[in-house]
Structure formats: structure tokens, C-alpha cells
Amino acid sequence: MQEFEGSALNVLKMNFTISHKDGDARTCKLVLPRGTLNTPVFMPVGTMGAVKAMSPHELYEIGAEIILCNTYHMYLRPGEGTVAEAGGLHKFINWDLPILTDSGGFQVYSLSPLRKISEEGVTFRSHIDGSTHFIGPRESIEIQRALGSDIVMAFDECTPYPSSYEYTLKSLELTTKWAKTCLKYAEKPQTLFAIIQGGTYKDLRLQSAQQLRELNFEGYAVGGVSVGEPKETMHEIISYMASELPADKPHYLMGVGFPEDILAAVEAGFDMFDCVIPTRTARHGTLLTSNGRVAIRNSQFRHDHTPLDPECGCYTCRNFTRSYLNHLFRAHEILGIRLNTIHNLYFYIDFMKKIRAAIEKDSFISFKRNWLSNYLKIH
Amino acid sequence: MQEFEGSALNVLKMNFTISHKDGDARTCKLVLPRGTLNTPVFMPVGTMGAVKAMSPHELYEIGAEIILCNTYHMYLRPGEGTVAEAGGLHKFINWDLPILTDSGGFQVYSLSPLRKISEEGVTFRSHIDGSTHFIGPRESIEIQRALGSDIVMAFDECTPYPSSYEYTLKSLELTTKWAKTCLKYAEKPQTLFAIIQGGTYKDLRLQSAQQLRELNFEGYAVGGVSVGEPKETMHEIISYMASELPADKPHYLMGVGFPEDILAAVEAGFDMFDCVIPTRTARHGTLLTSNGRVAIRNSQFRHDHTPLDPECGCYTCRNFTRSYLNHLFRAHEILGIRLNTIHNLYFYIDFMKKIRAAIEKDSFISFKRNWLSNYLKIH
Numbered sequence: 005m006q007e008f009e010g011s012a013l014n015v016l017k018m019n020f021t022i023s024h025k026d027g028d029a030r031t032c033k034l035v036l037p038r039g040t041l042n043t044p045v046f047m048p049v050g051t052m053g054a055v056k057a058m059s060p061h062e063l064y065e066i067g068a069e070i071i072l073c074n075t076y077h078m079y080l081r082p083g084e085g086t087v088a089e090a091g092g093l094h095k096f097i098n099w100d101l102p103i104l105t106d107s108g109g110f111q112v113y114s115l116s117p118l119r120k121i122s123e124e125g126v127t128f129r130s131h132i133d134g135s136t137h138f139i140g141p142r143e144s145i146e147i148q149r150a151l152g153s154d155i156v157m158a159f160d161e162c163t164p165y166p167s168s169y170e171y172t173l174k175s176l177e178l179t180t181k182w183a184k185t186c187l188k189y190a191e192k193p194q195t196l197f198a199i200i201q202g203g204t205y206k207d208l209r210l211q212s213a214q215q216l217r218e219l220n221f222e223g224y225a226v227g228g229v230s231v232g233e234p235k236e237t238m239h240e241i242i243s244y245m246a247s248e249l250p251a252d253k254p255h256y257l258m259g260v261g262f263p264e265d266i267l268a269a270v271e272a273g274f275d276m277f278d279c280v281i282p283t284r285t286a287r288h289g290t291l292l293t294s295n296g297r298v299a300i301r302n303s304q305f306r307h308d309h310t311p312l313d314p315e316c317g318c319y320t321c322r323n324f325t326r327s328y329l330n331h332l333f334r335a336h337e338i339l340g341i342r343l344n345t346i347h348n349l350y351f352y353i354d355f356m357k358k359i360r361a362a363i364e365k366d367s368f369i370s371f372k373r374n375w376l377s378n379y380l381k382i383h
Numbered sequence: 384m385q386e387f388e389g390s391a392l393n394v395l396k397m398n399f400t401i402s403h404k405d406g407d408a409r410t411c412k413l414v415l416p417r418g419t420l421n422t423p424v425f426m427p428v429g430t431m432g433a434v435k436a437m438s439p440h441e442l443y444e445i446g447a448e449i450i451l452c453n454t455y456h457m458y459l460r461p462g463e464g465t466v467a468e469a470g471g472l473h474k475f476i477n478w479d480l481p482i483l484t485d486s487g488g489f490q491v492y493s494l495s496p497l498r499k500i501s502e503e504g505v506t507f508r509s510h511i512d513g514s515t516h517f518i519g520p521r522e523s524i525e526i527q528r529a530l531g532s533d534i535v536m537a538f539d540e541c542t543p544y545p546s547s548y549e550y551t552l553k554s555l556e557l558t559t560k561w562a563k564t565c566l567k568y569a570e571k572p573q574t575l576f577a578i579i580q581g582g583t584y585k586d587l588r589l590q591s592a593q594q595l596r597e598l599n600f601e602g603y604a605v606g607g608v609s610v611g612e613p614k615e616t617m618h619e620i621i622s623y624m625a626s627e628l629p630a631d632k633p634h635y636l637m638g639v640g641f642p643e644d645i646l647a648a649v650e651a652g653f654d655m656f657d658c659v660i661p662t663r664t665a666r667h668g669t670l671l672t673s674n675g676r677v678a679i680r681n682s683q684f685r686h687d688h689t690p691l692d693p694e695c696g697c698y699t700c701r702n703f704t705r706s707y708l709n710h711l712f713r714a715h716e717i718l719g720i721r722l723n724t725i726h727n728l729y730f731y732i733d734f735m736k737k738i739r740a741a742i743e744k745d746s747f748i749s750f751k752r753n754w755l756s757n758y759l760k761i762h
Contacts, residue, residue, distance in 0.1 A: 053710065057717040060702075082685060082710040090688045090706055098702050306461060309469045323439075323477050327469055331432065331461045338436040338717055 018155075018195040018222055020254055026363045028246065028273040034254050036154045037193050038094070039069060039101040043254065043275035044266070044359050046352045047072045047104060049283065052081070053097045056283045057338075057345040060099045066318065066350040067357075070102040070154075072278045075147055076111030079139070080130050084150035092152030104278075105153035106258075107144045107199065109160045110227070121161065123178070141182035145189040145196075153194065157225065158186040160199040165232040172203040176212040183216055197223035197256060204237050206244065213248040224249040225256035226274075230265075239268055246273030263292070263355055263379060267372045270359055277356075282348035287341050289333045292351045296379050298326075300344065305330040318350035319343070397534075397574040397601055399633055405742045407625065407652035413633050415533045416572050417473070418448060418480040422633065422654035423645070423738050425731045426451045426483060428662065431460070432476045435662045436717075436724040439478045445697065445729040446736075449481040449533075451657045454526055455490030458518070459509050463529035471531030483657075484532035486523045486565075486578065488539045489606070489638075500540065502557070520564035528573065536604065537565040539578040544611040551582040552590075559594040566598060576602035576635060583616050585623065592627040603628040604635035605653075609644075618647055625652030642671070642734055642758060646751045649738055656735075661727035666720050668712045671730045675758050677705075679723065684709040697729035698722070 019035040034041040048055045048063060050071045055063060063071065078087060090096040093103055109126075112119055116128035125140020139147070144159035160179040163172050179201045190196040198221040202209035216224065226245050229238050242257065246269070249255045256276035257269045266277055282292065291298040293313040298305075300312075308326040320329070320343040332340030362371030398414040413420040427434045427442060429450045434442060442450065457466060469475040472482055488505075491498055495507035504519020518526070523538035539558040542551050558580045569575040577600040581588035595603065605624050608617050621636065625648070628634045635655035636648045645656055661671065670677040672692040677684075679691075687705040699708070699722040711719030741750030 052714045052716060053707075054714075054716045054718040057721075059698075059718060059721065077714075081714060082706070086686060086706060086710075089686060090704065096704075096707055096710075098707075307465060307468060319438075325469065325475075327461070327465060328432075328475055328477075331465075331475075335431045335433075335460060337431060337433045338720060339433040339438060341717060342436075342438065342721075 017192055020223075020252065022252070024364050026366045026368045027271065029270050029359075029363050029368045030273060030275070031360045031363045032254065032275055034275070036102045036195065038154055041069050041102065041276070042360060044270045044356055044363075045069055045276055046266075046356045047276065047278040048349055048352075049074075049278055049280050050097070050099075050103075051280075052077045053087075053093065055345075055349070056287065057342045058283075058349070060097065062319075062346060063099070063349075064101075066346065067353045068101070068349070070104060071099060072104045072106065073097075073151070073153065074111055075105045075108040075144065075151065075157075076115070076139075078105075078151055079108060079147050080132055080137075084147045088150040088152070092150075094152060102154040103151075104155040105148045105151055105157065107157040107159040108139050108147065109144070109157075109199075110162045110259075112139065113162050113164065121178075123181070125159070125182075126161075141185035142189050145186050149191065149194065155223065156190060156194045156196050158183045158196060158198045158221070160201055160227055162228045162231065163201060163203045165204065165228075167203050169205055169208070172201070172205055172208050173211075175203075176201045176208055176215075179212065180215040180219075183219055183221075187219060187221070195222050197221055197225050197254070199225045199227040199258070200245065200249075201228045203228060204233050204241070206240075209241060209245060210248055213245070217248075217250060221253070223254040223256060225258050225276075227258045229257065230259045230261055238265070242269045242274070243272050249273075263352075264376060266355070267359070267376065270363075271368065271372065282352045283345050286344035286348040289340075289344065291329075291344055292348050294375070294378055296381055300326065300329045301333050302330075312347060316347065316350065317354075318347050320347040320350075396571055399602075399631065401631070403743050405745045405747045406650065408649050408738075408742050408747045409652060409654070410739045410742045411633065411654055413654075415481045415574065417533055420448050420481065420655070421739060423649045423735055423742075424448055424655055425645070425735045426655065426657040427728055427731075428453075428657055428659050429476070429478075429482075430659075431456045432466075432472065434724075434728070435666065436721045437662075437728070439476065441698075441725060442478070442728075443480075445725065446732045447480070447728070449483060450478060451483045451485065452476075452530070452532065453490055454484045454487040454523060454530065454536075455494070455518075457484075457530055458487060458526050459511055459516075463526045467529040467531070471529075473531060481533040482530075483534040484527045484530055484536065485637075486536040486538040487518050487526070488523070488536075488578075489541045491518065492541050492543065500557075502560070504538070504561075505540075520561035521568050524565050524568040524575075528570065531573075533572075533574065534602070535569060535573045535575050537562045537575060537577045537600070539580055539606055541607045541610065542580060542582045544583065544607075546582050548584055548587070551580075551584055551587050554582075555580045555587055555591040555594075558591065559598075562595055562598060562600070566600070574601050576600055576604050576633075578604045578606040578637070579624065579628075580607045582607060583612055583620070585619075588620060588624060589627055592624070596627075596629060600632070602633040602635060604637050604655075606637045608636065609638045609640055617644070621648045621653070622651050628652075642731075643755060645734070646738070646755065649742075650747065650751065661731045662724050665723035665727040668719075668723065670708075670723055671727050673754070673757055675760055679705065679708045680712050681709075691726060695726065695729065696733075697726050699726040699729075 141159040148156040202212040520538040527535040581591040
């Protein structure tokens with residue numbers, strides 16, 4: 005792992021280059037002071053400063069290049085002040101590669117029992133102890149600066165699904181206004197991405213993209229998807245959104261998703277992904293393999309003394325059998341959750357590697373077709 | 384790790400040699416086909432085929448030489464047949480070093496909602512699904528043979544505390560009778576240990592020891608301690624029991640205990656220990672250090688950006704701070720449980736190393752005094 009002192013970080017900034025294009029799908033290199041992302045890239049989610057059940061060294065081992073942490077959660081507990089005291093999030097959690105922090109916007113809407121939006125920001129109650137807090141665009145950037153993440157997200161309003169046209173319009177304009185404030189307060193070496201909103205309304209999505217494009221951010225995210233809308237609606241947004249983003253900037257599709265969603269998004273030109281699916285489903289005993297999903301608790305695995313996926317190179321598949329994973333899950337052993345999580349994250353990261361290789365060989369579409377036909381066999 | 388084929392295991396047997404004596408404290412080598420135990424040794428407890436929260440490779444890394452698994456638990460789930468199908472417990476759980484299995488006796492008494500003891504064995508109900516089962520001495524040995532552990536324990540009745548003199552006498556005689564049956568059914572390469580019972584009655588303890596000594600087992604355990612009796616009573620039993628066991632055989636004190644108990648037992652001449660304290664307390668946020676116990680949840684650690692124990696060489700202390708451990712515990716992160724468990728087990732195994740070094744230098748008593756004075760400072 006490279007180590008950077010504060011001074012070195014100050015002179016380094018993001019560098020983004022497209023390596024290869026295959027249709028709209030592309031491989032890129034996003035160079036950050038703490039490491040390079042090879043895109044399309046998957047970012048494991050470390051909500052509260054830990055990717056659930058994983059150690060940082062296990063994340064290095066499976067090839068994670070970046071993780072995501074949630075600003076809302078770190079702000080409430082342990083507090084960005086504690087993290088800053090520790091020397092920033094990287095030192096606090098002992099992770100040397102890049103970290104992306106979200107803006108806090110999504111969690112304020114999804115987790116807070118009370119929220120009041122004004123032009124300045126959002127007043128909300130902590131889901132932990134009910135205490136009252138305020139975060140606006142300036143506060144979000146300041147919290148993320150204290151955390152010391154590598155990529156920071158502009159504070160947005162994530163409109164719930166469904167929302168009216170009028171509400172969504174008003175909301176995206178507030179998001180644009182806040183984005184301007186974020187630009188003002190963000191500082192190198194942190195890289196600031198904007199978040200496109202606009203709900204399920206195509207013209208509002210385009211309007212949001214246009215407004216934010218004009219502000220010339222270093223990266224663009226599409227937010228407010230996978231929030232309850234029908235899958236077809238999400239795929240429609242995916243299909244037209246990437247081409248509305250500046251081609252020479254990274255395209256990040258927030259909170260998505262299942263492997264089939266990622267394939268669709270890569271095809272449309274998205275570069276970056278995060279999702280809790282691999283870690284959350286692992287804890288519930290659902291394992292992802294190239295032949296589809298496996299519910300490891302099922303009794304059919306009790307006497308199956310073969311690896312979960314003989315083709316897989318992860319620690320779990322190299323060392324343990326389906327029978328043992330079935331036993332650990334039924335016995336509620338933490339090791340079972342750990343081994344499931346290692347496998348699912350390795351699966352996602354390996355999946356992205358295969359996607360990149362296919363793009364480089366101009367065979368992404370046939371890769372996608374073959375991959376899906378295997379994966380959906382027993383889905 | 385050494386690998387042994389069935390045929391090689393058949394010709395190898397336990398070899399026990401005393402390396403050094405310092406008073407009654409002693410260092411020994413217990414050579415088993417799958418590995419050598421340097422005693423006094425601590426055996427992490429892997430109740431259901433996993434040391435809670437740990438991977439086998441983490442156990443190798445902290446220097447564990449042997450683990451214990453519970454026959455009762457493995458019998459009920461996944462069943463010894465499933466384990467045998469997998470090629471035995473070592474293959475099932477992917478652990479190459481020695482495994483000791485207990486007899487199942489203790490759990491039958493402590494966990495089963497119903498138990499009926501006869502001369503032949505015990506009829507009991509599963510604590511998982513209420514189904515009825517029977518285990519006697521022959522069944523216990525057969526289950527342990529199917530599991531394929533390296534050291535197997537004779538089936539005993541663990542008398543509860545308190546028990547009457549009459550009941551305890553009758554019970555220890557049953558344990559002796561069962562021990563004879565176990566001797567008849569046990570087979571190499573497994574090494575069979577007897578378990579001394581006798582409750583809190585010194586003459587019954589001596590009687591049990593005498594009866595079992597005459598049967599010439601390869602190792603002797605003291606069971607039925609740390610079952611609710613006062614601490615002084617336990618220490619009294621510890622102090623006179625080891626000298627009643629054959630000097631040229633390993634002495635195993637079952638289910639004990641806190642570091643201060645282990646020191647007393649080593650002084651009396653015990654060689655082997657197992658206990659859930661390091662793993663269980665870790666899950667509850669209690670960390671053991673050479674300066675005493677630390678409740679990591681306490682708010683005093685929230686802003687403490689130093690390692691838990693700067694002198695400690697474990698993964699947790701080399702990589703993370705008290706502040707982060709405090710955060711992980713408060714946030715209910717599995718990583719917190721993992722890091723706490725790694726530290727506590729490393730602490731126990733390192734503690735045994737220090738004990739062995741002190742014995743080898745004929746300085747066990749002064750080591751014990753100094754160690755306790757540090758440890759009890761903030762106990």
C-alpha cells in the first residue's frame with residue numbers, strides 16, 4: 005500500500021482516462037492519490053467504517069480497490085471529530101486505498117424518523133438516539149473533509165418513489181443549488197462528484213444532468229434509483245442517463261445492484277457501482293455463483309462435500325465445502341457469515357474483472373449474453 | 384501443516400515426555416500424529432466445529448496447537464455421519480492440527496431439557512428440536528471415532544453442584560464403569576483420556592482418581608469443576624488433584640478458566656486447559672491485557688487512538704486502536720467481535736508461552752506473583 009503524507013495529497017488530484025471502448029461500455033483508469041481504480045469497478049459498502057464481517061486485509065486480498073463509507077453514519081457515530089482526531093477515516097479503519105463517502109442525503113431521507121427540508125439543508129433526527137441534527141451542503145462537505153475520504157459526493161435530496169412531477173422538479177433545483185455550494189467548499193485533494201436526481205421523469209433527469217454538467221464537476225453520479233421504482237423504470241433510466249453525462253468524466257450509478265443490473269449499466273456506459281447486495285445476501289445465506297444463486301441453508305447441501313463453486317478462487321471456495329457452509333449457517337456461526345461475505349464480494353470483484361476483460365476484447369455483448377444465460381439458469 | 388493418511392495414523396500413537404519441572408509445575412511435549420502440544424497448553428473451544436468468529440488460518444496464526452470440539456453438538460448437528468462422510472472433523476472444518484473432543488457428558492447434563500441416567504448411559508432430549516437420543520460410553524466413543532478427533536474423552540457423568548455425598552459416590556462409580564467400556568471400544572490412533580469426578584468431596588475425588596488410575600489411561604482429566612461451586616472449593620480441588628494423577632501422563636483440567644485459575648492449576652501440575660472465557664468475553668466486549676481487563680465499550684476509549692495493548696503482537700493490536708474497537712462494538716459490527724476474539728485468544732496463547740518460559744527458567748512462582756500483580760491492578 006502506498007502511504008501519503010498530507011503535503012503529498014495536496015498536490016495530487018484525480019486523473020481519469022478512458023482505456024478502451026466497446027460500444028458505450030468502457031474501461032477507464034481513475035487515478036487518485038491513494039490508488040487507481042480500474043473501471044468498471046465495484047465498491048464494497050462499509051456503512052459504519054467496516055465492510056460488514058470483513059477485515060481490511062481480507063478486502064485487499066479479494067482485490068477491492070476502493071470502499072464506500074456512509075457520511076450520515078460516521079457523522080452520528082463515532083462523529084467526524086473522532087475520526088479526524090484519529091488522523092482521518094483511512095487511519096481510523098486502517099484502510100490505505102481510496103474511500104468514497106456519500107453525501108449523507110440518502111440516509112437522512114431513508115433512516116431519519118423526522119426530516120424537515122429548507123433551502124439551507126435538512127433538519128433530522130438521529131435514528132440512534134432521536135437527537136436533532138442539521139446537515140446542509142456546506143456541512144456535508146465539511147464532514148466529508150473531516151473524514152478525509154478521497155471521493156466526496158455533493159449533498160443532494162434523494163426524492164422518494166413515487167414523487168410528483170412538481171415536487172421532483174423543485175427538488176432537483178434545490179440539489180443543483182446545493183451542488184454549487186458544495187463546489188465552493190470542496191477542497192483538493194478530495195475529488196467532488198455531483199449527483200443527478202429527477203426521479204422517474206426523463207425530462208427532469210435530463211434537466212438535472214444539464215444543470216450539473218454546466219458546473220463542471222470531476223465526476224457524475226446518478227442517484228435516486230433503486231429506491232422502490234419498478235425494475236423496468238430503473239433500467240430505462242440507466243439506458244439513457246450515461247450518455248447524458250460528460251464522456252470524459254467518471255459515471256457512477258449509486259446503489260445498484262444485482263449483477264444483471266450492473267451488466268445493463270456497463271453496457272450503457274457506467275463506470276462505478278456500489279451496493280449492499282453481496283454483503284447483505286451473504287448474511288442471509290444467499291451465495292452468488294456463475295451458475296446462479298445458492299441458498300446455502302437448503303438441506304440439499306447438507307451432504308454436499310464439494311466447494312461452493314469449484315471454479316472460484318476465493319478463500320471460502322478454496323478451503324471449505326457446501327456441507328460445512330450449510331452447517332455454519334444453520335448453527336448461526338459468525339464464521340459462516342464471514343465465509344459467505346468473502347465469497348460474494350470476491351464474486352462481484354471477479355465479475356467486474358471479467359467485464360473489463362470482455363470490453364478490452366470488444367466482446368462485451370456476447371460476454372453479457374453468455375454470462376446471463378449461465379447465471380439465470382437456476383436463478 | 385503435516386498431512387496424515389489413514390494408514391500412517393494407525394501406527395502412530397501419543398508420546399508424552401516431561402521437559403522440565405519447577406516445583407510441581409512442568410513443561411511437557413505431547414506428541415500426537417497430527418502435531419505436538421507444548422504444555423502447559425490452552426485449547427480454544429470450537430463448540431460446533433468453529434472457534435466462534437475465527438477462521439482456522441487465524442488460529443494457526445495466533446499459534447493455537449490444538450482445538451476442542453464438543454461431541455454433543457457435532458452429534459446433534461450436523462451429525463457424526465455427515466462429518467465422517469466429509470472425511471472426518473479435520474477435513475470438515477479444514478483444521479490440520481490436533482483436535483480434542485469431549486465425551487458429550489457435560490452438555491447432556493447442562494443443555495438437555497430432559498435426561499434419564501441408567502447403568503447403560505443417558506437418554507436425553509435435543510436442546511435444538513426436542514428429539515430423544517441415547518448416548519452411553521460405547522456410543523460416545525463411536526461418535527468420537529466417526530468425528531476422527533485425536534484425543535477422545537471417556538464418557539462420564541458430570542455431577543451438578545451441589546450434589547449429595549451419596550449421589551456423588553454412586554455417580555463416580557458409574558463413571559468408572561463407563562470408563563472401562565470406553566477403554567474396550569477406543570481404538571488407535573485416537574488417544575483416550577479418563578475423567579475424574581467426585582464433586583466437591585475430597586475422599587470421593589481421590590477414590591475416583593484411584594479407580595481410574597488402575598485402568599491405565601493415556602491421559603487424565605479432572606472434570607466437574609467450575610460448575611457453580613465456590614472459587615475456593617475449585618482451587619482446593621485443583622491444589623490436591625494433580626498430584627493424584629500419574630506423573631508420567633498428561634493432566635487436563637476441564638473447562639478452567641480465568642488466567643488466575645490457570646496459574647494456580649499450572650503450579651499444582653496441570654498441563655492442559657480449555658475454556659470459553661476468551662471467546663465469550665470477547666463477544667461481550669471484555670478484553671484481556673497484561674494490565675487487566677478492559678471493557679472496550681466504555682466511553683473513556685472513544686477518543687483513545689492507541690492500540691489496546693501496545694506490547695501485544697496480535698493482529699488487532701498491530702492494526703487498530705481502542706477508539707475503533709469501541710466504535711465497532713457500539714455499532715454491533717461483526718469485525719469488532721472478530722478483532723476482540725483474535726486479541727483474547729492470542730492473549731491466552733501468549734500467556735501459556737510465558738508460563739512455559741518461566742517454568743523452563745525455574746522462575747514460575749515469581750513469574751506468577753509479578754504477572755498477577757500487574758493483571759489485578761485494574762481487575
